[in-house]
Amino acid sequence: MNLDGEDRLEIAYGVHRADLMRLLMARTGDRTEAEDLLQELWLKVQQQPGGPVENGRAYLFRMAQNLVIDRLRERRRRMERERRWSDEVTDFARAGIEPADRRKTAEDLILDREEIATLTSAITNLPEGARRVFELHKLQGLSHGEVAAHLGISKSGVEKHMAVAMKYLRRALMD
Amino acid sequence: MTARSNSEKAMLDQAVAWAAALESDDVDWDGYMAWLEADPRHRAAFDSIALVSAAVDDHRAEITSLIAAQAPSKARRRVLRLFTYAGGSIAAAIALMVGVPLLWSPQPVRSYAADAHGSRDIALANGIHVTLSPSSSITVRGKDAGQVELASGEAYFDVRHDPARSLTVTAGSYRISDIGTRFSVNFTRTAFRIGVADGTVSVSSPGSEDVQVSAGHQLLSGSDGLTLSSVASSDVGSWRQGRLSYSNTPLPLVAADISRYSGKAVQIDPSLEKTHFSGTLVIGDGSRLLADLAILMGVEVHSQENGARIGTAAPR
Numbered sequence: 001m002n003l004d005g006e007d008r009l010e011i012a013y014g015v016h017r018a019d020l021m022r023l024l025m026a027r028t029g030d031r032t033e034a035e036d037l038l039q040e041l042w043l044k045v046q047q048q049p050g051g052p053v054e055n056g057r058a059y060l061f062r063m064a065q066n067l068v069i070d071r072l073r074e075r076r077r078r079m080e081r082e083r084r085w086s087d088e089v090t091d092f093a094r095a096g097i098e099p100a101d102r103r104k105t106a107e108d109l110i111l112d113r114e115e116i117a118t119l120t121s122a123i124t125n126l127p128e129g130a131r132r133v134f135e136l137h138k139l140q141g142l143s144h145g146e147v148a149a150h151l152g153i154s155k156s157g158v159e160k161h162m163a164v165a166m167k168y169l170r171r172a173l174m175d
Numbered sequence: 176m177t178a179r180s181n182s183e184k185a186m187l188d189q190a191v192a193w194a195a196a197l198e199s200d201d202v203d204w205d206g207y208m209a210w211l212e213a214d215p216r217h218r219a220a221f222d223s224i225a226l227v228s229a230a231v232d233d234h235r236a237e238i239t240s241l242i243a244a245q246a247p248s249k250a251r252r253r254v255l256r257l258f259t260y261a262g263g264s265i266a267a268a269i270a271l272m273v274g275v276p277l278l279w280s281p282q283p284v285r286s287y288a289a290d291a292h293g294s295r296d297i298a299l300a301n302g303i304h305v306t307l308s309p310s311s312s313i314t315v316r317g318k319d320a321g322q323v324e325l326a327s328g329e330a331y332f333d334v335r336h337d338p339a340r341s342l343t344v345t346a347g348s349y350r351i352s353d354i355g356t357r358f359s360v361n362f363t364r365t366a367f368r369i370g371v372a373d374g375t376v377s378v379s380s381p382g383s384e385d386v387q388v389s390a391g392h393q394l395l396s397g398s399d400g401l402t403l404s405s406v407a408s409s410d411v412g413s414w415r416q417g418r419l420s421y422s423n424t425p426l427p428l429v430a431a432d433i434s435r436y437s438g439k440a441v442q443i444d445p446s447l448e449k450t451h452f453s454g455t456l457v458i459g460d461g462s463r464l465l466a467d468l469a470i471l472m473g474v475e476v477h478s479q480e481n482g483a484r485i486g487t488a489a490p491r
Binding site: 022027028029058061065069070076084106110113116117118119120123124135138139144159163169170 | 187188191192194195197198201202204208211212215218222223224225226227228229230231232233234235237238239241242409416417418454455456457458459463467470471
């Protein structure tokens with residue numbers, strides 16, 4: 001039975017509800033959206049299958065954080081689609097009679113591939129040090145400490161390289 | 176640097192640091208919230224970094240394999256090129272790479288070409304920079320590189336403004352002058368396109384009055400003459416960033432681009448020759464351009480000897 005675990009996360013939610021609302025407010029700057037996300041978080045908590053959670057507060061904070069980022073990404077993708085395709089619908093042959101979903105899939109595929117191309121070329125253009133640190137940490141999943149040990153540099157060196165890489169990729173994605 | 180952009184830079188650094196801190200097991204959530212609450216711009220800075228992270232995480236596998244695929248191919252290309260030099264076509268190779276002044280010509284003439292594997296940057300005299308897209312070539316005449324002819328393919332020009340300069344770029348019977356700007360010219364047997372990212376140019380062609388094309392506009396030739404339309408400046412020459420962007424562009428021109436990038440002949444059914452395409456294709460290694468175009472346009476691709484043909488989808 002994992003009822004026990006579910007209960008604990010639900011209890012943690014009750015205990016930290018105000019704190020979670022504060023995080024969501026700080027993350028979105030919009031009360032309505034924060035409340036909406038808090039509700040979504042509650043639904044997720046209830047669906048959560050796993051066993052007992054060690055640090056309920058940290059776990060819930062992470063879940064909330066991920067919900068915000070998912071939503072951000074969705075919004076950005078929607079804007080991108082609209083910017084690119086809204087007034088060009090007539091150019092897609094038979095767009096009118098094609099199921100909307102299928103067309104969306106093709107568009108998303110293109111946007112995905114474009115994002116991949118942008119990121120890949122930005123990564124390959126990074127300064128050598130930043131590139132190696134970025135690949136080990138973000139692509140191969142090594143922790144900062146492991147990357148530092150692997151390359152024989154300090155942890156703050158890893159952080160500096162990561163900062164260079166993230167800011168460079170940010171610029172590339174915003175272009 | 177202004178104080179404002181300094182503080183923006185500082186915020187971005189803090190956002191990167193917080194994003195890294197949030198990856199650890201023991202996060203100072205209270206410190207994080209306090210930082211966010213201190214200034215609404217902190218949120219925007221953090222969002223922009225979090226979006227990069229999320230995008231990389233989403234596509235980690237594809238990015239990893241693309242990077243792995245890129246490294247060796249560069250080395251292979253270099254070897255191939257060396258082989259070409261050694262293999263007998265030395266004169267041709269030197270003519271392509273360096274340019275040979277023709278002795279009987281009153282003016283120096285140089286040719287430059289980019290092969291099928293990549294684009295090529297060329298710095299000409301007088302602050303004229305040209306980027307040739309794959310399988311494209313230009314011929315440059317005059318001491319000050321005053322006449323540039325695009326033989327085929329696409330070239331991006333970045334020309335420092337200089338009122339004393341007289342530069343013309345020709346492509347077939349099209350002639351571009353009054354240049355001090357950034358623009359991209361595409362020319363195939365059947366189609367011509369110029370997109371202007373910055374500044375203005377003048378285009379003349381037989382049977383048509385001179386047309387001024389300014390930033391954010393493109394001039395297209397089609398079966399029904401010249402058409403001037405708007406185009407996002409950032410889409411002009413976007414092939415240099417790995418994308419082919421089209422705004423209401425005749426399909427034959429799109430097909431010619433795909434032929435150059437994929438190295439395969441692409442033909443079009445006569446029924447589609449007057450069709451126009453708008454959208455963006457990711458170049459990648461060129462092999463998926465045609466399939467992506469087919470999805471976006473709802474057309475079918477039939478492979479045939481030496482290439483492929485685009486036709487309308489069979490009725491279902």
